[in-house]
Structures are given as C-alpha cells and as structure tokens.
Amino acid sequence: MISAQALNKYFHRGSVNEVHSIRDLSIEIEQGDFITIIGSNGAGKSTFLSCLSGTHPLDSGCITVDGTDVTRWPEHRRAGFIGRVFQDPLMGTCAGGSIAQNMALALKRGQRRGLSRGVKPADRELFRERLRVLGLGLEDRLQDRAGLLSGGQRQALTMVMATLVRPKLLLLDEHTAALDPKTAAQILELTENIVTAGGLTTLMVTHNMHQALALGNRLVMMHRGRIIFDVRGKEKAGLGVEDLLEKFHSQEDAEISDRMLLG
Amino acid sequence: MTLYAFLGALEQGFLYGIMALGVYLTFRILDFPDLTVDGSLPLGASVSAVTITAGHSPYLALALAAAAGFTAGAVTALLNTKLKILHLLASILTMISLYSINIRIMGGPNVALLGTPSVLTDLEGLGLPLFELTPMFFFLIAAAITAGLIWFLHTEYGQAMLATGDNRQMITALGVNTDNVIIFGVGLSNSLVAFSGALIAQNQGAADVNMGVGTIIAGLASVILGETICGKATIVRACIAVIVGSVAYRTAIALALGLKLGGFSFTPSDLNLITAFLVIIALTSPMLKRRFAR
Numbered sequence A: 001m002i003s004a005q006a007l008n009k010y011f012h013r014g015s016v017n018e019v020h021s022i023r024d025l026s027i028e029i030e031q032g033d034f035i036t037i038i039g040s041n042g043a044g045k046s047t048f049l050s051c052l053s054g055t056h057p058l059d060s061g062c063i064t065v066d067g068t069d070v071t072r073w074p075e076h077r078r079a080g081f082i083g084r085v086f087q088d089p090l091m092g093t094c095a096g097g098s099i100a101q102n103m104a105l106a107l108k109r110g111q112r113r114g115l116s117r118g119v120k121p122a123d124r125e126l127f128r129e130r131l132r133v134l135g136l137g138l139e140d141r142l143q144d145r146a147g148l149l150s151g152g153q154r155q156a157l158t159m160v161m162a163t164l165v166r167p168k169l170l171l172l173d174e175h176t177a178a179l180d181p182k183t184a185a186q187i188l189e190l191t192e193n194i195v196t197a198g199g200l201t202t203l204m205v206t207h208n209m210h211q212a213l214a215l216g217n218r219l220v221m222m223h224r225g226r227i228i229f230d231v232r233g234k235e236k237a238g239l240g241v242e243d244l245l246e247k248f249h250s251q252e253d254a255e256i257s258d259r260m261l262l263g
Numbered sequence B: 001m002t003l004y005a006f007l008g009a010l011e012q013g014f015l016y017g018i019m020a021l022g023v024y025l026t027f028r029i030l031d032f033p034d035l036t037v038d039g040s041l042p043l044g045a046s047v048s049a050v051t052i053t054a055g056h057s058p059y060l061a062l063a064l065a066a067a068a069g070f071t072a073g074a075v076t077a078l079l080n081t082k083l084k085i086l087h088l089l090a091s092i093l094t095m096i097s098l099y100s101i102n103i104r105i106m107g108g109p110n111v112a113l114l115g116t117p118s119v120l121t122d123l124e125g126l127g128l129p130l131f132e133l134t135p136m137f138f139f140l141i142a143a144a145i146t147a148g149l150i151w152f153l154h155t156e157y158g159q160a161m162l163a164t165g166d167n168r169q170m171i172t173a174l175g176v177n178t179d180n181v182i183i184f185g186v187g188l189s190n191s192l193v194a195f196s197g198a199l200i201a202q203n204q205g206a207a208d209v210n211m212g213v214g215t216i217i218a219g220l221a222s223v224i225l226g227e228t229i230c231g232k233a234t235i236v237r238a239c240i241a242v243i244v245g246s247v248a249y250r251t252a253i254a255l256a257l258g259l260k261l262g263g264f265s266f267t268p269s270d271l272n273l274i275t276a277f278l279v280i281i282a283l284t285s286p287m288l289k290r291r292f293a294r
C-alpha cells in the first residue's frame, strides 16, 4: 500500500510568483488500485505525480510504501518501485538508442548497473515477447533506433518499458494526450490490458472524462491542489459525465460564493 | 609531404587521438561541453614529468597522470552537479585553477626530461629506427584505448552513460543517479586527456604549463573531422572515427605548416586560428551543402 499524508508543494515559495500547487493532500492507494485522476488545468495533477516519483521535493508531508518512509528518497531511488510514462512521447525513450538498448535499460530499473554486457543476447527473446503483444511489429525491429519510431510507437514502447520490471506503482500522466485519436485509443487499450493483466497499482491522469469513467476501479478529482472527490467500485461504475461536471461546477460555485461572502 | 613528416603526423594523430576520445566522451556522449581538458592535458604532463624526474617508472607516471586527470574532471562535474554551476563555467573554473596547480606540481612553468627514461626507452634496441617505431607504438596504445572505450560503452554502465547524455529524465526514471554517471564520465574523459598529455610529455621530452592551450578546440576538430570522414552510425564507428579524425587533423596541420605562398607561410602560433576555421567549416558544412544544393 502507498500512503501519502498531508502533502504540500509550493513553487517559487516566498516570491510574488508563489504557487501552492499541492495543498494538504492525503490519499491511501491500495494494492491493485487503478485510479484515474481528473481535474482542470493547473489543478496539480502532474505535480502530485511528480511528488510521488520524487521529481519535486515536498515542502511538507510524508510518503510511505508498504510501511517504508520514502519521503527523502531521491527520484532515481524511488524509480526502483515506480514505472512512469510521460505525456511527451519523446520523453520515455532514448532516441539515439536501439529498441533493444532501450528495453535493456528498462530491464535494469532499480538494479545496479555494472560492467556486464548492456544488451544481453539471452534477453532478446523476452523483449520480442513483450513487444509482440503490441501488434506493431516492433519485435522484428529490435536493432532500429527508437528515434525512427512514430509518437504512438514510442509511447507503446515506453509503456512496455515502464512495466518490463513489475512496478509497485505505475504513473501515467496524460500519456495519450499528445497522440492522434486513433493512436490514443490504441495506447489506452494497451494500458488497460497491461494494467489489468498484471493487476498493477496505477495512477492515470487524463483530461478525458469518458476515459476516466471507463477505466479503473477508482476515480479522483483534483481541484486547486486538493482532492475534492474520490469514488470507487460500484459507486464509480454508476457515475456519468454529467455527475462529474456537476461535481466540478458545484465546487466552482462554492468557491465563487465563498469569495463573494469574503469580499 | 615527406615520409618523415607524415610519420610525425601519424604519431601526433595517435597521441592526441587519445585526448580526442576524452573530448568525444564529454562533448558527444554526455552532452557536457568540457573545457577542463585545456588544463588536464598539461596536468597529465606535469604529473608524469615530476614522477619520472623523481626517479619512478615512466609507466607509473602514466597511471598517476590518468588518476590526476580523473580527479580534475570529477571536480568539474561536482561543481556542475552538486553546486549547480553551469557546465561550461564549471569547466573553465577548473581549467584556470589547473594553471596554478600545474606550476605548483612542476615547481615552475616547465620541466625538461632530458636523459630520463620514458615509455619509449624500451623500444630502443628493437632494431627499427625510432621514428618508425614510435608511430606504431602509439598506434597500439591508441587502438587499445579505443577498444577499451568501445567495450565500456557497451556495458550496462556505459549504456546508462549514453542514455544520460541522450535523455536524462528518462534514465533517471529508470533508476540511474545521473549525477554519479556525469562525475564518472567527465572524470574518465579527463583521465584520457591527462594520459595523452603524459605520453606527449614523455615523447617530446618536456612538460610545459602552456602546452594545453587549444586542446579543446583540437579535440573538437578531430571529433568533427572524424565524423565527416567515417560517419557516426554506431559506437564502434564513432570511436574509430575520433582517431581517424585526429590523424586527419594532424596531417592537415602538417600540410598547412609546410605551405608556402610567396613570402608567406604559417607558423605554429597560427595553429589555433587554422583549427578554429577547420571546426567552423566542419560544423557548418552540412548547412552550407544544403544551401548550395538548392
């Protein structure tokens, strides 16, 4: 189980540009949870994932994984239990390396890298097997440079790489947003297959409410650095887009009336 | 060009080619423009010279020079990764510090190595004239180091180093501490440069604090010329290209120095200007080609 307690994250703290991106955010992520995260632009979704991955240090709060406090662990150390796919398809792979080299780098996630051969012939069959699932023919192109692949192919490769070593937590930050609708749908299907087949604990940020409702067992709505809505199971299954919109607007209305009262 | 001059250019090409491999490692692999080399080349020479004049083995001198170079590179990388000083500036700071340090090491601006043993001493008595043996000897050393670098870049750690230069965010997300990789990589690069400096000092029989001026630009020229000649499709190709580029560069320099246009000829002090021109032309040639192709 992954537990985040009272997280706070500021940018440019103490300056006129101060942004309080994450505000007293707490969440308990159960083993096997597939959580979709929605919220308006700037709600803090990406920042929240970055706080979990250790990319941004926290200003306060505490993160534990199966009881181990990882709050002070640097990003590369947390990578031992976290798999990530970024929004930008170019971000997840090395353009200059071959598909095999990229897969070999991913196969060593969380382990010491030594002076044995980088791409081991014995691992090629594993790489092919994992790539075959994609149905993109990448299994026959192990020697091709990743930079030659299309955005969708690279994102699919990144997805495979992020889960090549089973992660305790999979973080997907709008990983289909930069793709054309058809490719996005394929990557989404792939995501669902990989996540459900492995029973992977997953956080998936999306700006598409249909996706957020269709996938996962739990849905979280963020607003201004806070979680304002957290539903799971049957309750989530019963939700429609209108319910989400209503939830969202009621929050905004509440804020407007607050401001009017205060003003 | 005489055979003698050509053999001389070969010798210089292999000697400085080891330095150019170091520049390739930072400039191309790590994407870390590193000017430390202008200081670490004479550092290697200084350490080597004082080790030999103190009566120790010239091979020990090479090892100590490489270790000193590694330290210098690691300092630059530490300034960059831990103190967040821009890489270029960090390397300039180490470079100018090394000027003072090198004079301290030598106890003056230069040390002459006359009548002292060098790694070349063992070559005498092999029967062939020395001006033919030394290029072969330095070729073997450069080839061994190139092979070693190629091997290293194909290891797990070497692959992580390539990825660090290519996509730092990605390789961090795959669990690599890129700070450590950069420190080791820039250290390794400068150990090659210092090793090269140590060999140069033993070969020419002197170490001088100013012998490093223009090292980075000569290294870049070799890397870029090599890429133009051999291409850089694979690591093996790119590494061999560096040595080829270094030989091509030294040959070009030798040709330029032998050139006479009426009363005008180039002097060794014109080298930096010639080199800068070479690098500018090599860097812009793809762009120029495209423009003229239209």
Ligand SMILES: Nc1ncnc2c1ncn2[C@@H]1O[C@H](COP(=O)(O)OP(=O)(O)O)[C@@H](O)[C@H]1O
Residues within 6 Å of the ligand: A011, A012, A019, A021, A039, A040, A041, A042, A043, A044, A045, A046, A047, A048
């Ligand atoms: N690196 C950064 N520097 C400064 N401000 C940032 C940075 N990253 C995010 N922010 C700010 O934090 C808030 C939350 O951003 P983000 O987490 O990217 O939102 P979301 O992903 O939900 O759209 C925004 O106000 C944004 O401007």
Ligand SMILES: [Mg+2]
Residues within 6 Å of the ligand: A045, A046, A047, A174
């Ligand atoms: Mg975002």
